[in-house]
Amino acid sequence: MNIRDQFPSLKRKINGKSVVYLDGPAGTQVPQRVIDAISDYYKTSNANTHGQFASSHETDQMIQEVRNKLAVFLGAESADCISFGQNMTTLNYSLSRAIGRVLQPGDEILITQLDHEANRGPWLALRENGVVVREVRMQPNGTLDYDDMANKLNERTRLVAMGYASNLFGTVNEVEKVRDMTYQNGSWLLLDAVHAAPHMTMDVGAVDCDFLLCSAYKFYGPHVGILYARPGLLDSLPTDRLRTQEQHAPYSIETGTLNHAAITGVGAAIDFIASLGNGPNLSAHLLTGMAFIHHHEKELFHRLVSGLLNVRQVKIYGPSYDTWPRCPTVSFSVESSTASRVCRTLANEGIFAWDGHFYAIRATEVLGQIMFGGFVRMGLAAYSNLEDVERTIEVMKKNYD
Ligand SMILES: Cc1ncc(COP(=O)(O)O)c(C=O)c1O
Incomplete structure (x- = not known):
């Protein structure tokens, strides 16, 4: 079965639009089998x-x-x-x-x-x-x-x-x-x-x-x-x-x-x-299943970050997006807005992303970002797709370019 069909929460809509879950680093959605x-x-x-x-x-x-x-x-x-x-x-x-x-x-x-x-x-x-x-x-x-x-x-x-x-x-x-x-x-x-x-x-x-x-x-x-x-x-x-x-x-x-x-x-x-992998035993299934997730997330992540880099007011923190291995998680600030306001704007469009320090408060302090309400954080998961990424970039571009 298609990955997305296995996640009932992906059917949720906000203001008539399907929800885009970019909040995976704070907890992923769960498939029906769970x-x-x-x-x-x-x-x-x-x-x-x-x-x-x-x-x-x-x-x-x-x-x-x-x-x-x-x-x-x-x-x-x-x-x-x-x-x-x-x-x-x-x-x-x-x-x-x-x-x-x-x-x-x-x-x-x-x-x-x-x-x-x-x-x-x-x-x-x-x-x-x-x-x-x-x-x-x-x-x-x-x-x-x-x-x-x-x-x-x-x-x-x-x-x-x-x-x-x-x-x-x-x-x-x-x-x-x-x-x-x-x-x-x-x-x-x-x-x-x-x-x-x-x-x-x-x-x-x-x-x-x-x-x-x-x-x-x-x-x-x-x-x-x-x-x-x-x-x-x-x-x-x-x-x-x-x-x-x-x-x-x-x-x-x-x-x-x-x-x-x-x-x-x-x-x-x-x-x-x-179930996303294959092979003779659980170990092989998990290895190939995880490789599949990694590859899928890597491709989407490149698209997401290159899109965000094109939004004029966005400043991305952390290692460059083509540094690999890395996890498909990106944090950024927006010149004209606080992280919480950016996340409210995204939320109105059905895009769920986190703002703040995410308990990585020491790093947020060291980077001097704590007094600005931290960062906007977006993370991808196995169920993320290109449409999620493109909708996100479009909203960011419309509001913060
Ligand atoms: C890197 C990292 N470590 C630890 C934790 C804490 O995990 P838990 O909520 O299971 O206590 C989190 C939760 O966000 C995390 O992202």
Whole structure:
């Protein structure tokens, strides 16, 4: 079936016009199969885990199956490396509290100016324990300053917490290079892959990171946070947990009852991506499915950015659009208007785009854009099409050229 036909929300109209969803970086639309999986779960298998009856068995089995799928999706060794949480931020806070307990005063953590606050706040909070948190600089073009990172890494650095890709500029960071740098001093590498995971294949084995976090609502699923931890690592951390819950990975960071229905939906979101590819097994389907999404988004993104570059009042931030790999996300300011007014103008035409700092507030401050209400951000997804892009450029050109 055609991709767009699978997304019921694409039928929505505003002022008689079909909605153009450019808000994917803040959460994508979901295909019918995700909606069905969630509703079927409530119809047939709604129960708590580890009971002696059918619906509970089905729930246990379903959660395990989704962990298995996520292990394939992220390139993890096994489902035991995959934990669920309410969202990425909450999981990262739980992880930071646990890591804080094994660090000594004077130990150091590196964070970056480019990151979303969800990968800064939890680490900055450890300053209370005497941990030194250093910030890697961002360059004016929205890429990380790797020389600055090298200068700030030292034998006391225990963790580098950085984004895989920027949710503000779409910059894909040089994570392999950083991994090489961290090998030298033995620090852990934690990647916030919330913005990257919807657009490119994640392979924790190849990147050799210690932790990776992502969020299913950014890749066509419901609101569920996901944590990958290297085998054995989570077991070595004193997470906050009840004595009544399972004490080992992947459960030891999963407090309370999970959102089972949403987890079913995560499995269906992975099936959706797999359905865009082909091959002998899930891994091959996901690899080719993601390659398809990447290629589709890349073509449209070129069209979108070259169109925006032709709008006189638009100033685009971040790496140049032909820098690749990158995510199909662009942020810009408009000379005669605030970001919120631009987004209201677009909204009246049925075009949904975000304004603000998108929690990448440090980068927005560094670029001096915070006092102007941040940026306008547009992001593409598997369901975006040429008409979406052309309508957007037309409205921008009409109002801001
Ligand atoms: C790059 C990035 N990291 C982290 C987050 C936070 O994710 P969550 O909403 O799952 O806590 C977001 C959400 O926008 C994000 O874009």
